[in-house]
Amino acid sequence: MVTLLINSIYRATEGEGIHIGIPQIFVRFQGCHIGCVNCDTKESWDFDPAFTMELDEVMEKVEVLSQNLIKRVSITGGDPLHPSHVPSLKALVQELKARNYFVNLEAAGTRIVPEVFDLVDFVSFDIKTPSTQVKTSRDVLSRFVEAYGQKAQVKAVVFDKKDFEYVFDFYKSVPESVRFKPSWCLTPCYEPGEPFPMNRFQQVIRLNEDFGLPFRVIGQQHKWVFGPEERLV
Ligand code: SF4
Numbered sequence: 690m691v692t693l694l695i696n697s698i699y700r701a702t703e704g705e706g707i708h709i710g711i712p713q714i715f716v717r718f719q720g721c722h723i724g725c726v727n728c729d730t731k732e733s734w735d736f737d738p739a740f741t742m743e744l745d746e747v748m749e750k751v752e753v754l755s756q757n758l759i760k761r762v763s764i765t766g767g768d769p770l771h772p773s774h775v776p777s778l779k780a781l782v783q784e785l786k787a788r789n790y791f792v793n794l795e796a797a798g799t800r801i802v803p804e805v806f807d808l809v810d811f812v813s814f815d816i817k818t819p820s821t822q823v824k825t826s827r828d829v830l831s832r833f834v835e836a837y838g839q840k841a842q843v844k845a846v847v848f849d850k851k852d853f854e855y856v857f858d859f860y861k862s863v864p865e866s867v868r869f870k871p872s873w874c875l876t877p878c879y880e881p882g883e884p885f886p887m888n889r890f891q892q893v894i895r896l897n898e899d900f901g902l903p904f905r906v907i908g909q910q911h912k913w914v915f916g917p918e919e920r921l922v
């Protein structure tokens with residue numbers, strides 16, 4: 690029997706990154722120890738063994754939401770790659786693939802987990818910027834791009850010019866021979882409680898132009914449509 694620590698399972702339209710606009714089912718794991726200060730899902734940080742689901746229950750909920758029409762699942766968190774999740778995460782991905790789902794994995798960018806990355810169809814891999822107050826490794830990013838870049842996006846939330854320059858330095862640190870493999874995507878920060886940050890969006894777009902247009906700039910559509918604090922959208 691496989692038991693999973695799940696925060697929520699819901700159907701929504703992807704609101705960010707290069708798959709923006711695609712309806713899918715989100716499976717959000719509980720628990721994260723990474724601690725980004727501008728995290729917009731802090732309610733997922735706790736590990737709460739009182740709320741577990743068996744793999745059969747998770748698949749039943751996914752199938753009900755799918756209605757055999759939406760064959761895409763995005764696995765997110767929390768930190769679905771926390772070592773304590775990996776065995777159950779792997780079992781979930783195997784079951785989803787056996788039922789012909791396209792599986793996207795949202796990875797925090799702190800670790801590479803080949804036994805899971807090899808199974809999924811796509812990995813969204815974060816660069817944690819200075820405004821998150823979390824450090825990520827250029828070496829980890831380079832190894833990820835080399836091994837999995839052909840089925841990945843590298844994504845960073847950008848608050849200001851310092852964040853932008855930091856991501857640009859990471860981008861330049863990846864060997865040119867593999868840098869082209871993933872999509873590189875900037876998400877202008879849109880924090881809970883603030884009005885739509887138009888000036889920040891414009892600044893990120895202009896910085897991208899000034900630095901030679903290496904990135905795609907894609908905002909968090911669900912936040913301007915539903916508001917930055919709305920959940921399960
Ligand atoms: S890794 Fe994700 S869930 Fe964890 S703190 Fe950072 S943004 Fe929040």
